[in-house]
Amino acid sequence: MTIYIHGFGSSGQGGKAIQLREYFKSINEPFIAPSLSYVPELAVATLEELIDSYEKEKVTLIGSSLGGYYTIYLAEKYGVKAVLINPAIESSKTLKRAVDLKGVAKNYYDGSSFSWNASHLEMLKGYAVSEVKCGEYLLLLQKGDDILDYKEAVAKIPNAMMVIEEGGTHPFEGVERHFEKIRTFFALNGTMVNRHLGKLGTDGFSLVLFGTKVSDSKEFCKMVNQESITKAWFFASKVHKEQLYPGDKLPYLTHLGNVMMEVMSVQHSIENAELAIVCAILHDTIEDTMVSYSELEKEFGEAVAKGVMALSKDETLSTKSEQMLDSLERIVQEPKAVWVVKMADRVANLGKPPHYWKASKVKAYQDEARLILEKLGLANRLMAERLAEKIEQYKKYIGT
Ligand code: NI
DSSP states (O other), X not given: OEXXXXXXXXXXTSHHHHHHHHHHHHTTOOEEOOOXXXXXXXXXXXXXXXXXXXXXXXXXXXXXXXXXXXXXXXXXXXXXXXXEESOOSSHHHHTHHHHHTTTEEEOTTTSOEEEOOHHHHHHHHTTOOSSOOSOEEXXXXXXXXXXXXXXXXXXXXXXXXXXXXXXOOTTOTTGGGGHHHHHHHHHOOSOEESOOOOOOOSSSSEEEEOOEEHHHHSOOOOOOOHHHHHHHHHHHHXXXXXXXXXXXXXXXXXXXXXXXXXXXXXXGGOTTHHHHHHHHHHTTHHHHSSOOHHHHHHHHOHXXXXXXXXXXXXXXXXXXXHHHHHHHHHHTTSOHHHHHHHHHHXXXXXXXXXXXXXXXXXXXXXXXXXXXXXXXXXGOHHHHHHHHHHHHHHGGGSOO
């Protein structure tokens, strides 16, 4: 159950509540956005009662503005995952302004007023968290927030996964662009540790920082069966035999080896490294050769066949961008090992573009790479870092 906690003067019928409700409905996940009392103690009591009632179910929280403040308190109390959208960190200070304005605040739902006074500020202080320890956080921040300073949130929860965007406003413009990221964050296992990806592109709208999972940095002592890898390599050598890599006229196997090496360079951080390596070798067999899904399934098993299938474009879709979005949607249904292959494939393809590519195509290719990172980056920090770096370097091929 995901609970959305609205901000000051807002309600469960506010803009973000409505957007989130629709999104969670579309993915068939339980969601509730209760309309809370403006009295802090009543609001928190309602939320605690609600969370307690889902005792056996996993609860996740999303809080915006003042709702973000309550969310931190509750995430620490219950040790749950939480997404904070331009959250209030020092709410008793921020909302002192409302007391100063004659103690009357507006309810955005119907335009009515409510009294907001010093006793409410005292109540807020009761929910202050001195140090975050138990919750796991994804921060969505916009620097253009004119009410709250995003830096306070970064300072409060430096270990969080973060998306920090240039511009924007306090309500967070275009928050729906991050709904899938929220879903991925809730689905990830493992504890976040303090490790940031660094910035992605200085030319774009958003500056994205990823946190990472402990499991990304720990060594997975997984057995990789070398026989399976060798078998895949010979299989690919045979079926791609006549194919050349566009541009350089090198054997296509050069590309497959390149993607495989990228995957192997981070294999210690992949939960099923063998699946990733085998899928890397076979990733273009369905798309580019006569090999069928059932043949792959027979030779390499269901997980590999499904992985390669997801990595293959559906060429019946009319545009390239539809094909890419469709493939990404299918990839995220597969284990994280398959996500890594898609990122590695793009890393391998972000070398010098073929001379016959127009400038617009080169730019579109970089944009597409950003989309891949955006959708799949959370699966593996090391590969996400590598892809971010390649995207940055690719700039030199884009004419000014
Ligand atoms: Ni490829």
